[in-house]
Amino acid sequence: MMNQKHMVNLKWVLSLVLIASLLVLSACGNNKVDTVQETSSNQVMETATAETTSDTSEQAIEVTDLAGNVVKLDKVPERVIALSAGDMEIVYALGGTVVGRTTVSDTVNPPEAEDVPELGNMMNLSLEKIASLNPDLIIAHQQLNAKSVPALKEMGVNVLLTGASTLDDIYKTIDIIGTVMQKNSEADTLIKKIEDKVKSVNKSENPVRALIVFGVSGNWMVALPNSLSGNLLEVAGGVNIAKDYPQLEKYSQYAQLNTERILEANPDAIFLISPGPAKVAMDSFTKEMENNPAWQSIDAVKNGHFVLLPNSLFGSNPGPRVVESIDFFIEELEKVKQ
Known part of the structure; x- marks a missing residue:
């Protein structure tokens, strides 16, 4: 039989083992809770990011063109027609493409637009061809396309009017098209490139x-x-x-x-x-x-x-x-x- 002193020591040891076990279980439980909380937080952030991305691509866009007209779009246009070579080049420079363009007498710029369907020259457009391309945005010149603009608007398509008379107008056109395409950063870079050229003269x-x-x-x-x-x-x-x-x-x-x-x-x-x-x-x-x-x-x-x-x-x-x-x-x- 154990004496009283040994009994006391044994109880002391058992107590320490029990306390240690409880601490280990508590730590495991906390880690599990932390893991669940971290996973849940990550999922919320991923969901928020996805929603933000979706909202950016689908959000309504509103700009004022060079003719002073307010143009409203439900989302970034996917089928763009540019009726001037300069506007088409801006679209491509900002990373976009067009589904229709006017006929030019010189080399087509950029080269990747060479196979894009032609719609006639700026003064004699084929409205039938334009309609057949199902555009969701037409970029037109407010002076050179003046006679065609009413018919273009009757198609129910958004028409954005440009017409650069000065260098400042070119800056404005780049900025407007950049906003419509949601390529604001690219537009700023392109404008700065031109401004740097002007400063270097x-x-x-x-x-x-x-x-x-x-x-x-x-x-x-x-x-x-x-x-x-x-x-x-x-x-x-x-x-x-x-x-x-x-x-x-x-x-x-x-x-x-x-x-x-x-x-x-x-x-x-x-x-x-x-x-x-x-x-x-x-x-x-x-x-x-x-x-x-x-x-x-x-x-x-x-x-x-x-x-x-x-x-x-x-x-x-x-x-x-x-x-x-x-x-x-x-x-x-x-x-x-x-």
Whole structure:
């Protein structure tokens, strides 16, 4: 038989074992609860993330286009038609695609848009083809597509109007299309790229004085600084001799071609741009100058600084390639100085 002292020690040992067991069970229980709570928390976060992603792609979008119209979309458009080359290039530059485009006389940019169905030129669109593509957004030019806009809206399709007259308008167009596509970060990056180009231009102390002629045979005008080509000339460091000409009532970005004022200003360079075939325009205006001996006294003509501006870079909104438009002017202005 155990004595009393041994009995006490045994009870003490058993008590310690019991306490240790309870502590282990308690710890296991707490770990289990913590694991359940952590799993539950993760599931809630994953669900919240999924809901946020879904909400972003399906949320309503509202923008004001360059014509001042409020355009509302239920979600990010999936079938976009762009009726100007510049707007199409913006869509692709931001990571999107189009299902329809206008016919262009120059190389299609970007190359991946070459096989996209053509819808006619900007002045003669095929409304039937447009309808057959089931677009959920049409990006149109407010001036060049003005006659077609009512019919486009009658299709029940959202129409977003652009029409870059200045560099600031190009920035606004990129920002608007970026918002519609939910590509705001990409739009900011693209705008900054253009802004950096503008900041990098070195302005000369003796800038080239230039004239920009716009139009077709028998109907020539001169571009003012508030036109796209006029604005880009100044961005590139040139001076527009027509900056003080009175603007036309119907075409506020242009002024009447006044031979006397041009002779008096004696520009160093003359740039020509036409909405029609480039060579036809060049030949036509050259012939008109040859028929008027006074033109032969102008420095630009005497020195052969008479340059045709490519439609792809100056005809309407050049989109992301506006940096190429600026470079074109810079190179031509440098030639005059040499």
